[in-house]
Amino acid sequence: MTRFTPPVEAIEPFRLLDTSGSPLGATEMSPAATLEAFEWMLLARTFDEKATSLQRQGRFGTFSSVRGQEASVVGAASALDPSRDWIAPQYRELPAILRHGMPLENFALYFMGHPGGCVIPDGVNILPIQISLAAQLPQAVGVAWGLKQQGKDGVVTTFVGDGASSEGDFHESLNLAGVLKAPVIFFLQNNGWAISTPRAKQTAGRTFADRAAGYGIHGAYVDGNDLLAVNAVMTEAVERARSGEGPTLIESLTWRAGAHNTADDPTKYVTDADHEAWIGTDPIERIEAYLREAGELDDAARAQIGQRCAAEVERALGVAQGTPAAGPSALFDHVYAEPFARFSQQRDTWLQTKEV
Amino acid sequence: MPVKTMIESIRETLADEMARDERVMVIGEDVGQLGGVFRATEGLQTKFGADRVVDMPLAEGVIVGAGLGLAMSGMRPVVEIQFLGFGHQAFHQIGQQVARLRYRSAGRHSVPMVIRAPFGGGVRTPELHSDAFEAFYAHCPGLKVVAPATAHDAKGLLTAALETDDPVLFLEPLKGYRLQRDEVPEERYTVPIGKAQIVREGADVTVIAWSAATQLALAAAEELAASGVDVQVLDLRSLVPLDVEGVAAAVSTTGRAVVLHEAPLTGGFGAELAATIQQTCFYDLIAPVHRITAPDTPYPLAGVEDAYVPSQSRVVREIKALMEVAP
Numbered sequence: 001m002t003r004f005t006p007p008v009e010a011i012e013p014f015r016l017l018d019t020s021g022s023p024l025g026a027t028e029m030s031p032a033a034t035l036e037a038f039e040w041m042l043l044a045r046t047f048d049e050k051a052t053s054l055q056r057q058g059r060f061g062t063f064s065s066v067r068g069q070e071a072s073v074v075g076a077a078s079a080l081d082p083s084r085d086w087i088a089p090q091y092r093e094l095p096a097i098l099r100h101g102m103p104l105e106n107f108a109l110y111f112m113g114h115p116g117g118c119v120i121p122d123g124v125n126i127l128p129i130q131i132s133l134a135a136q137l138p139q140a141v142g143v144a145w146g147l148k149q150q151g152k153d154g155v156v157t158t159f160v161g162d163g164a165s166s167e168g169d170f171h172e173s174l175n176l177a178g179v180l181k182a183p184v185i186f187f188l189q190n191n192g193w194a195i196s197t198p199r200a201k202q203t204a205g206r207t208f209a210d211r212a213a214g215y216g217i218h219g220a221y222v223d224g225n226d227l228l229a230v231n232a233v234m235t236e237a238v239e240r241a242r243s244g245e246g247p248t249l250i251e252s253l254t255w256r257a258g259a260h261n262t263a264d265d266p267t268k269y270v271t272d273a274d275h276e277a278w279i280g281t282d283p284i285e286r287i288e289a290y291l292r293e294a295g296e297l298d299d300a301a302r303a304q305i306g307q308r309c310a311a312e313v314e315r316a317l318g319v320a321q322g323t324p325a326a327g328p329s330a331l332f333d334h335v336y337a338e339p340f341a342r343f344s345q346q347r348d349t350w351l352q353t354k355e356v
Numbered sequence: 357m358p359v360k361t362m363i364e365s366i367r368e369t370l371a372d373e374m375a376r377d378e379r380v381m382v383i384g385e386d387v388g389q390l391g392g393v394f395r396a397t398e399g400l401q402t403k404f405g406a407d408r409v410v411d412m413p414l415a416e417g418v419i420v421g422a423g424l425g426l427a428m429s430g431m432r433p434v435v436e437i438q439f440l441g442f443g444h445q446a447f448h449q450i451g452q453q454v455a456r457l458r459y460r461s462a463g464r465h466s467v468p469m470v471i472r473a474p475f476g477g478g479v480r481t482p483e484l485h486s487d488a489f490e491a492f493y494a495h496c497p498g499l500k501v502v503a504p505a506t507a508h509d510a511k512g513l514l515t516a517a518l519e520t521d522d523p524v525l526f527l528e529p530l531k532g533y534r535l536q537r538d539e540v541p542e543e544r545y546t547v548p549i550g551k552a553q554i555v556r557e558g559a560d561v562t563v564i565a566w567s568a569a570t571q572l573a574l575a576a577a578e579e580l581a582a583s584g585v586d587v588q589v590l591d592l593r594s595l596v597p598l599d600v601e602g603v604a605a606a607v608s609t610t611g612r613a614v615v616l617h618e619a620p621l622t623g624g625f626g627a628e629l630a631a632t633i634q635q636t637c638f639y640d641l642i643a644p645v646h647r648i649t650a651p652d653t654p655y656p657l658a659g660v661e662d663a664y665v666p667s668q669s670r671v672v673r674e675i676k677a678l679m680e681v682a683p
Contacts, residue, residue: 118462127428128460135453138418142425149381149407150430169448172418179413334463335498337521340550340597 008206013253014233015223019281021289029078029231031296037078037227038291039305041070041284044095046309047104048258050317051111055262059321063111064092068225068257069191071283073159074099075230076187076252079238080157086125086147088140088158090133092189096159097126104316109323115330116323125154133164137173137186144177144184144241155241157185157234162202163194165211174249178215181246185237188249189224191256196269209251217247224252225283228290255281328353357539362532365507365540366396366472369514370434372544374404377432380518383410383423384436384472393438394474394533416446420471424454427469432518439485440475440527441655447492454523455498466521470514475503476568476618477665478531480658486530487655488618490566491625493525494595500549501595503527505570506538509593512547519546529568536571550597554606558588561612561675564603564629566592569616569666576671585679595625603629604636611642612678618665621649643681648674 016027029037048067054060066073069092077096080087087093087100098104101124110117110129120126127143130136140158147154164170165188177184188208192199205211212219218240220233230252237248255278259266291297332339332347339347360368374380382397382404388411391398401409412419416437423435437443443450450471457465477486494501500522504510510528517524529536555570556577563573570591577587590606592599607613613633615626630645648666656664 115462118460120461120464122464127465128457132448132452135421135448138421138449139425139428139453141418142422142427143429144425145422146426146429146431149426168415169417169421172413172415173421175415176413176418176422334459334461336500337458337466342598342600 008210011207011221013221013223014229015226016228016232017226017286017290019286021286021293023290027228028235029228031294033078034227034287034291035296037074037231038287038297039309040074040077040095040099041227041287042305043098043309043312044070044073045284047094047313050313051108052262054317060108061111061113062261062263064261065258066092066094068278068283069189069254070095071227071287072189072224072230072252072254075224075227076157076159076234076250078231079234080155082125084125084152084154085238086127086140086143086154086156088127088136088143088156089129090136090159090161090164091129091131092161093159100124100126102126104312105319105323108316108320112320114320114323115326115333134160134167134169134173137169138176140184141173141177141180141182144182145180148183153242155183155185155238157187159187159189161194162188162190162192162199162208163197165208166202174211174215174217174247177247178217181244183241183244184247185234185241186247186249187234188251189254190251191254193256193260193266193270195260195264196266207251209249212249215249217249220248220250222250222252224254225281225286227283227287254283257282357541359537360507360540361534362507362510362529362536363394363396363534365510366514366528367398367400369511370397371400371403373515373518374400374408377518379430379432380434381408381410381426381431382434382436383412384419385412385414385438387411387436392436396472396528397436416442417449420446420449420454423469423471424449424457424467427467428457428465432468434470434472434518437471437473439481439530440473440489441485441487443473443489450493450499450525451496455496458522459498467523468521469523470517470526471523472526472528474528474530474533476530477655477661478568480661481530483657484655486661488650490527490595491619491623491628494625494628498523499596500524501527502549502593503529503567503595504547504593505529505532505536505555505565505567505591507536507540508538509547509591511540512545513549513593515544516546516549520549524549527567531568532571547593550594550599552590552592552594552599552602552606554588555591556587556589558586558610560586560610561614561678562588562590562606562610563614563616563675564590564592564606565616566595569618572666572668572671573616576668576675579668579672580675583676585675587675598628598632600632600636603632607633608637608640611640613641613645614648614675614678615645616648616666616671618650620652621647622652624649643678646674646678
C-alpha cells in the first residue's frame, strides 16, 4: 500500500512509420484509403497556401491553417463514416470537414466573412465551426448521447487542442461522456502551441492522454504526424464507441507548422530549432515517401493528384469569390424558428434603410 | 376545475409531454431518484425510466451543452438548472451556443430545448441561489424567455415551449412553487409565448410584472383599492418575445406605468420596458415611468432579503407617491 500514486515514466507516442516514412511493422490502412487520405492532406495544404497568399493581398479573411497537422486531421477523419458519424470541429480541421461532406467553397466563404459559409448542407453531420474553445465538447457528448438514445450507431468525433484542454468544458465533457459511456471520441491535437503559449505552460501533466484514466475512459497517445498510426488508433476507438464500449481520448502529438492564424507572427515565440525539428517530420512528405516506397505512388500519379487539388481549390475559391455579397437581411436569417413582431419590425426597418 | 400548485402544474405537464412524445427527456441535477430539490420532477424517473429522466454530474455547463447536443440529435430535452443563480456556470453555453446555434448553422440545426430554472427570492435560500438574472438572458438574441406567474400559465407556457423549435428559458418562481395555487384545466393547452395578459383591470396606474412579482402586484393592488387607487396589473408572462402592443395598450389606458421586478435596477428588464413605454405611448403618459426593483447590490444573505426584494408595503407606498405626481 502506498500513500501516493507512483510517479509516471516518460512514454513514446504510438507510431507505425518512422519519420522518413518507413514502416516500423505491419500497417493496417489499405493502399486505396491511404492514397485517398494523401489527397485530402494535399488538398488542405494546397488550399492553405493559396488562401494565405490571398489573405496577404487582402482578398481573404483571417483564418487558421492546418499546415503541419494534415496527417493528424485526415488520419482521424478517415476512420469515420460520413453517412452516420458526426464531427464537432474546432476551426483548424479543414480536410476532416471536407471529407465529411462540407463543400470547400462554404469553408472559404466562412473565412471571407460571408454568412453563406455557415451553411451546412442537409445530411452533412457536422456542427458549426467552433470558435469558443472547447464549447463544442459538451455538444458532441450530447449528440452522441442522443444517437445512442435513439438506437442509432453513429459515433461523434470532436476536435480540440492542447490549449482548449484547459477549459472547464473539456473536463465537464470527458467526465459526462465517461458516466454515460457515450459514443464520442475526443481527438485532442497537441500541436505544441495555443497561439503563443507553449504546451508546457498548459499543463504539468505527462501527456494529455493520461487524463483519460481520471475519467474512466480509454486513452491513446499517438504520433499525429503519422497518418497510419492516427488512423489505426482512431479506427479502434470508433469500433469501440460503435459497439457500446464508450468514449476515448486520443492525444495526437503534432506540430503547428504555420502561425496560429494569418494575423499571428510566430517568429516572436517559436525558435528556429523547434521549427527545424518539425520540418524533418512534415506529415505529407512522410506519407508520400511511404506510398512511393510501397509502390502505390509514382511521379505521374503524384502530379495528377496535385493537379486535382489545385483545380478543386481554384474551383471553390472561384465560387466563393463569385458569390454575391450578403445584404442586411442576412442579419436576420435563421435567428428564430418562429420570429415575432418586434423582431420582424426591426428586420423591415433595416431592409428599408439602404445605407448601413 | 382542479386547483394546483405551481410545482404540481409543472410536474404534471412534464409527465404529460413525456408520455406524448418520447423525444422529450428531462436532465439535470437531482432530477431523477430524488425528483428534484423542489420535487418538480418527482415520479418521472419511475414512470419514464432512468434513460429519459437523467441525474447529471454537477456541472451546469455540460448539462446545458449536452442538452444542446441532444436537441441537435433529434431529441427534445428539458434541462433543469437547479437555481438560476447557478446559471452563470452555464452562461457561455446558453448565451453563446444555445441561443445562436440556429443562426450559426444557417438553419441546419434547430434547438427544441427548454431550460427550466427557479429564480427570485423570498424563501431564505443560502447565498448565491436567488438572484433574478432574467435580463442577462433576455439580452441573448435567439433565446426566448418566459416567466409564468400562475400554475395555469406554467402549464400552457411549458407546453408551448416544448412545441417550438426555438430554445426557451423557462423561469419558475421559487417563492411561488407551493404558495401559488390556481385553476389548471386537465386538457392539453398552450399559452402563446410572447403574449402579456391583463390580470387585473384598473383605471389609475398599470403595474407591469412577471413571475412572483405579478402576485406581489396583485396583492398591492388589493391594498391600494382600499385607498381609492385603481390598479391595473399586466402580467408580462414572456420577456422575449416582448408583447410591445400589449404593454402599450395597457399603459395608454391609465397613463401611469410602474415596472416591478426583483432584479437590481441598473440594466434590469424594467429599463427595457421603460424605454419601450416612452417610445410607444409617450403622449399618453401623465407621469414618468417608475421602476420598483431591488437595489444595485448583490443578492444578500437570507437575514436581510426582506429589505432587498420589493415588499408589498414598498409597492403600495411608491404607487401612492406616483399618484401624487401631477403633469
